[in-house]
Amino acid sequence: MPHLLLKDLPRYECLLEAAKEFPELDPSAAEAFLHLLRTGDEAFGVIDRNFSRHGISQGRFSVLMLLWRCANPDHPLGGAGAADCPAPSTPAELAEAAGVTRATMTGLIDTLERDGFVKRLPDPDDRRMMSVRLTARGGKFLQQFLPGHFKAVGAIMRPLSESERKTLVRLLGKIQLRAAALNSAPGPAAAPAG
Amino acid sequence: MPHLLLKDLPRYECLLEAAKEFPELDPSAAEAFLHLLRTGDEAFGVIDRNFSRHGISQGRFSVLMLLWRCANPDHPLGGAGAADCPAPSTPAELAEAAGVTRATMTGLIDTLERDGFVKRLPDPDDRRMMSVRLTARGGKFLQQFLPGHFKAVGAIMRPLSESERKTLVRLLGKIQLRAAALNSAPGPAAAPAG
DNA sequence: GGCTGACGGTTAGGCTCCTAACGAAAAGCG
DNA sequence: CGCTTTTCGTTAGGAGCCTAACCGTCAGCC
Structure with a gap:
């Protein structure tokens, strides 16, 4: 944890x-x-x-979801909206989408490939690049895993009514906006008043 | 992160x-x-x-705060309420209070001692035990660090009004209670409906 | 064409956390 | 008193994340 x-x-x-x-x-x-x-x-x-x-971690799960969206563009899950979905498939794109460094993504793909959930394919046009694809086994794993996962998420939020959830999201959104601004600001400990 | x-x-x-x-x-x-x-x-x-x-981590900060409360029992900060404050000072107590394993606590104390913020003292009564104490340098560090830390916390929460903060705490409390119950439950993915 | 700079993926090394197992010391019990 | 069990702190090894540095490849520019 x-x-x-x-x-x-x-x-x-x-x-x-x-x-x-x-x-x-x-x-x-x-x-x-x-x-x-x-x-x-x-x-x-x-x-x-x-x-x-189920033998995975949050990082590995994120990668699988991103790749799943890429493999099945019909599915609306897996990341940002489907409309502006550029379908990340290279390690650099996956790292960007998941919010980790390329080095970390290399490690994640390593273990996922070792477990047979994804595979690396060389890019025919640019020999620097790799293309990461979900294997059939990886897709099957997600199909089996997701229902329980969604169930758990629902269980956590069960004590909140629909309107309470809306309120929570609204309040969290304010904090998130603020924190993101503070995080991108270069200044020292003290924060700008705005 | x-x-x-x-x-x-x-x-x-x-x-x-x-x-x-x-x-x-x-x-x-x-x-x-x-x-x-x-x-x-x-x-x-x-x-x-x-x-x-400031060269510390969340884990090291938690240990310092716990020890600080122990060093200055007058201070109400640093952990649970002052009333039921048993003043953790052994690695095992610190680990329990901070919510990490004893092994992790050993590592944290190692680096804190190396940096001169804490020191280990053998227990005269029980030769298995150690007593961990905040050094003068550790206390001085906290005195210098805390104002900026509190300022940063305040900056994050600034977008929320007092009543919004109350609402947020209330909603989070519901989730926390629920999640704690789910975490301690031994069952599989599915959760009890209650 | 050849040089330089930027970019892609990887490697190396560090930090923090974990679990599992250890040796030393205390406590319970015949 | 001896024996087992528990507890304490530590060590060993693993996973996940990071930064910094690396090498191969592409692109711009003379």
Whole structure:
């Protein structure tokens, strides 16, 4: 599992107390932040257990989904919208789409190829390039794996009503936008006010 | 950075489309789930950049905070509430509090001790045990690091109003509870309906 | 044509996490 | 007291991610 997070989060009263000493500490922001990371971790843990039960990891799953979309352009799943779908198939494109480095993608493809889920094909036009394809075995694996995966995702979100889910997505979207801006900003610790 | 996540999330319409083929796929659940992981990742990325700027990691930070609470019991920060604070100081206790294995904690303490932030002391009563203490240098580091850290956390959450933060925490709490239950359940992929 | 620069995939080495197993020390029990 | 079981910290080995550097190939430019 990913990050490392304190098992017991500080209580809100403790944050209030600590804010007296650190004026930079915004108690409600810290509380929301800790809950966000914590919940994301816990939710990921559920599907990660499901992943490892089937002998794959999040990274490998992402690659398979991207390649699956490429193999079956009819399927709307697997990444961005089908309309602007450039069907990533080279390691560099896959790395870009999955948000990892090319080096990491090499390793992922290595193990996927070793397990027979994908295969590398040399590009006839550009001898630098490779084309990665999903094998029949890889496609079969996804067909068997996905129902359980979707079921698990549904189970996690079951406590939320439809309107609550909408609200959650809206609030998360605000944070995500903000965080993306902060992440791309080159500045030091302090953040621009805008 | 931790997980690996698709850079471009599938759009809601695509999920709707895919649900026709996979009846197990709950579109709104999948959308909320993807946003949750994605946002958590992005938010973590912001503070992780701050961490690496100061030469530490999330794991090392957690250990320092836990030890800091132990060194200054007056401080309300650093972990669970101050009331039920057993002041973790042995590697096993730290591992339990931080939610990692003892083996991982050994590695974290190794590097922290190498950098002079903590030191190991043998327990006079039980020769198996060690006591880990924050050094003056470690405390000084935290005093210098925390304001910027809190500032970054505040910056991430700035787009949300106080009431929105409350709502977010409430919704996340529901998911967290559910995910924790699913994680501790021994069953296979499918989840109990309750 | 030949040189230089950019790009594609890979390799090497590091960090953090994990599981499995170890040796030393304590605790339970005859 | 001896024996087993538990607990503590550590070590060994693996997976996934990263950055930095590499080599082969393509493209621009004289």
